[in-house]
Amino acid sequence: MISAMLGEAWLAMGANRLRTFLTMLGMVIGVGAVILMLAVGQGAQQQVQASIASMGSNLFIVLSGSTTSGGLRMGGGAAPTLTLADAQAIEELPSVSAVAPSSSGTAQMVYGPNNWSTQVIGSTPSYLTVRDWRLAEGFPFTDSDIRSATRVALLGQTVVQNLFGDESAVGKTIRIKNSPYVVLGVLAQKGQSLDGRDQDDSVIVPVTTAQRKLFGSQFAGTVRMIMVQAESAESMPAVEKSMNELLRQRHRIRENADNDFSVRNLTAAANTAAETAQVMSLMLGAIASVSLLVGGIGIMNIMLVSVTERTREIGIRMAIGARGNDILLQFLLEAIIISIIGCLIGVALGVGGALLVNKISGMAVVITVSSIVTAFAVAAAVGIFFGWYPARKAAGMKPIDALRYQ
Amino acid sequence: MSGTADAVIRIEQLHKEYETDAGPVPVLKDISVSVMPGEFVAIMGPSGSGKSTFMNILGCLDVATSGSYRLNGRDVGALNRDELAHLRNQVIGFVFQGFNLLPRASIEDNIALPLIYRGTPGDERLRRANEMLAKVGLATHRASRPNQISGGQQQRVAIARALVNQPKLILADEPTGNLDTHTSQEIMALFTELNERDGITIVLVTHESDIAAYAQRLVRLADGRIVYDGPVAHAEPQHLEATT
Ligand SMILES: Nc1ncnc2c1ncn2[C@@H]1O[C@H](COP(=O)(O)OP(=O)(O)OP(=O)(O)O)[C@@H](O)[C@H]1O
Ligand SMILES: [Mg+2]
Numbered sequence: 001m002i003s004a005m006l007g008e009a010w011l012a013m014g015a016n017r018l019r020t021f022l023t024m025l026g027m028v029i030g031v032g033a034v035i036l037m038l039a040v041g042q043g044a045q046q047q048v049q050a051s052i053a054s055m056g057s058n059l060f061i062v063l064s065g066s067t068t069s070g071g072l073r074m075g076g077g078a079a080p081t082l083t084l085a086d087a088q089a090i091e092e093l094p095s096v097s098a099v100a101p102s103s104s105g106t107a108q109m110v111y112g113p114n115n116w117s118t119q120v121i122g123s124t125p126s127y128l129t130v131r132d133w134r135l136a137e138g139f140p141f142t143d144s145d146i147r148s149a150t151r152v153a154l155l156g157q158t159v160v161q162n163l164f165g166d167e168s169a170v171g172k173t174i175r176i177k178n179s180p181y182v183v184l185g186v187l188a189q190k191g192q193s194l195d196g197r198d199q200d201d202s203v204i205v206p207v208t209t210a211q212r213k214l215f216g217s218q219f220a221g222t223v224r225m226i227m228v229q230a231e232s233a234e235s236m237p238a239v240e241k242s243m244n245e246l247l248r249q250r251h252r253i254r255e256n257a258d259n260d261f262s263v264r265n266l267t268a269a270a271n272t273a274a275e276t277a278q279v280m281s282l283m284l285g286a287i288a289s290v291s292l293l294v295g296g297i298g299i300m301n302i303m304l305v306s307v308t309e310r311t312r313e314i315g316i317r318m319a320i321g322a323r324g325n326d327i328l329l330q331f332l333l334e335a336i337i338i339s340i341i342g343c344l345i346g347v348a349l350g351v352g353g354a355l356l357v358n359k360i361s362g363m364a365v366v367i368t369v370s371s372i373v374t375a376f377a378v379a380a381a382v383g384i385f386f387g388w389y390p391a392r393k394a395a396g397m398k399p400i401d402a403l404r405y406q
Numbered sequence: 407m408s409g410t411a412d413a414v415i416r417i418e419q420l421h422k423e424y425e426t427d428a429g430p431v432p433v434l435k436d437i438s439v440s441v442m443p444g445e446f447v448a449i450m451g452p453s454g455s456g457k458s459t460f461m462n463i464l465g466c467l468d469v470a471t472s473g474s475y476r477l478n479g480r481d482v483g484a485l486n487r488d489e490l491a492h493l494r495n496q497v498i499g500f501v502f503q504g505f506n507l508l509p510r511a512s513i514e515d516n517i518a519l520p521l522i523y524r525g526t527p528g529d530e531r532l533r534r535a536n537e538m539l540a541k542v543g544l545a546t547h548r549a550s551r552p553n554q555i556s557g558g559q560q561q562r563v564a565i566a567r568a569l570v571n572q573p574k575l576i577l578a579d580e581p582t583g584n585l586d587t588h589t590s591q592e593i594m595a596l597f598t599e600l601n602e603r604d605g606i607t608i609v610l611v612t613h614e615s616d617i618a619a620y621a622q623r624l625v626r627l628a629d630g631r632i633v634y635d636g637p638v639a640h641a642e643p644q645h646l647e648a649t650t
Contacts, residue, residue, distance in 0.1 A: 004522045015510045313508060316506045316507075318467075318491065319494060320520040321492070321494045321571070322491060322523050323488045326523055399468075400468040
């Protein structure tokens with residue numbers, strides 16, 4: 001019975017190919033848009049998550065200068081208020097697992113005929129711990145390098161590529177601002193940061209070397225920022241509180257005065273970014289769903305026309321014994337078949353489109369089985385939902401009225 | 407009243423009104439008639455006298471305003487939509503003036519259509535459809551579309567479709583109205599054969615006396631009332647008068 005009905009639906013659809021195609025088109029575009037938008041949205045979300053994972057976990061960043069002093073920002077020449085001693089003091093606080101003071105700037109470096117300008121981060125060995133950054137090759141520098149401010153460097157992947165090409169970098173000597181530095185190690189690949197910077201385009205040197213020999217700081221012993229890692233996510237509020245107290249005490253800040261430093265919870269910021277990405281992804285999906293809805297209304301529209309046009313056919317079928325449900329099923333099947341075929345084409349186009357976007361713009365796209373399954377389910381539901389009313393209308397006709405219809 | 411209990415059609419005091427903008431219009435007035443199994447009845451009457459209205463009620467396509475109609479012993483007025491569909495499918499075969507075939511479907515599929523609604527399996531449908539095609543002499547046209555064959559052939563297909571579920575009763579509303587004299591005679595010969603050999607009860611509307619002459623019994627309508635009901639052979643000339 002159903003197979004006979006399917007055959008009939010197929011015939012009816014074939015009888016007016018252009019119209020069937022146009023009806024399908026609404027579905028194709030709707031499903032295609034949903035698949036594409038979900039792919040792009042989930043891709044962006046995945047990228048954000050990868051960036052967050054690359055940042056290191058349970059992180060605070062303590063910055064010199066207040067960001068809340070009535071909108072007044074520190075001038076470039078003002079002395080940084082944080083010191084290496086502050087960093088050491090923070091390390092003694094409970095629940096703090098690692099602390100890395102850092103001083104960074106941009107510098108030109110040369111190896112053989114190649115030169116490259118990049119960010120140089122002056123820090124301590126714990127920087128690698130805090131950032132959860134491994135070495136691909138070689139060894140990190142040690143506390144003794146910090147004490148004696150030796151000229152050693154760890155290179156990011158992008159820097160290695162630009163200076164060394166395929167050559168091995170470890171053990172070689174490069175010149176940074178015309179002074180020789182020995183490459184101790186090469187950092188593992190990190191990828192993009194949350195703000196879209198290439199984290200592999202950087203060089204790490206001992207913080208003392210950076211201050212005394214590279215950037216020639218006027219304010220010896222001070223740093224612009226300290227990265228602090230808490231032992232766990234749960235301990236973060238307590239660490240933030242004790243850090244604030246400690247620094248206020250060390251900087252001798254009077255009771256109602258503003259901080260001369262600021263503490264940012266990077267992990268919280270990252271979570272916000274992740275949530276934003278998720279909301280964006282949902283919104284893209286929602287917007288695309290509207291086109292699916294429009295596609296559904298298109299189906300309803302054409303089905304209504306089709307029912308009116310085929311009133312006589314309905315009458316003939318009723319005259320030879322079709323029950324209301326037979327007619328209902330016939331039109332419903334047509335709507336569902338159109339939806340599902342449209343959905344198939346839409347999935348193909350959406351997936352193709354997503355791959356194309358990835359190829360052209362390099363944007364990450366993620367196509368999941370669940371998004372395809374969802375698209376199918378929605379398409380079938382749309383077919384049933386929007387096919388129902390016209391089918392109901394056809395099934396409810398009086399045989400004689402349908403048969404007499406001109 | 408002997409034997410009326412077994413009547414295929416038993417109608418008593420049937421009235422039919424159409425609702426129009428100008429109020430209800432009575433079309434059939436106080437019709438009482440019974441048709442016994444194996445009868446061949448011709449219905450005649452001037453245009454607008456209510457013949458088609460009457461046939462549509464007989465065929466369970468429309469319902470009477472009042473009165474009773476028993477088809478094959480069942481009170482049609484008490485049946486729901488699905489039960490009426492069941493009667494149309496299995497007790498009645500309808501043949502229309504305009505053939506009413508599905509233009510997109512093949513001849514074979516057109517004939518098999520009532521079997522779909524009966525729930526007959528696919529291969530059985532094909533077998534039955536081809537049996538009917540052979541019966542109406544169109545076996546070579548099974549794959550054609552309705553618009554590829556002549557009017558007379560289309561009417562044969564329609565008759566084959568009406569026969570496919572082995573109905574007790576065939577209702578034909580001006581089945582030869584669109585056909586030339588020669589083709590009409592062929593179609594009437596087919597009806598006669600169905601009536602005489604297979605014992606199928608036939609009620610047929612016509613405007614032409616020589617078509618009515620194939621029947622045994624004549625019912626003449628005028629202005630919604632029965633003005634003659636008796637053997638064709640005994641009818642007065644004015645009751646057999648051709649109308650258009
Ligand atoms: N749906 C309808 N609504 C209102 N009036 C109708 C309707 N159908 C038919 N009538 C009227 O009922 C009367 C009988 O119509 P019917 O079609 O039964 O006549 P008929 O005897 O079959 O005529 P013909 O020989 O021309 O086919 C006519 O006056 C017609 O105008
Ligand atoms: Mg008529």
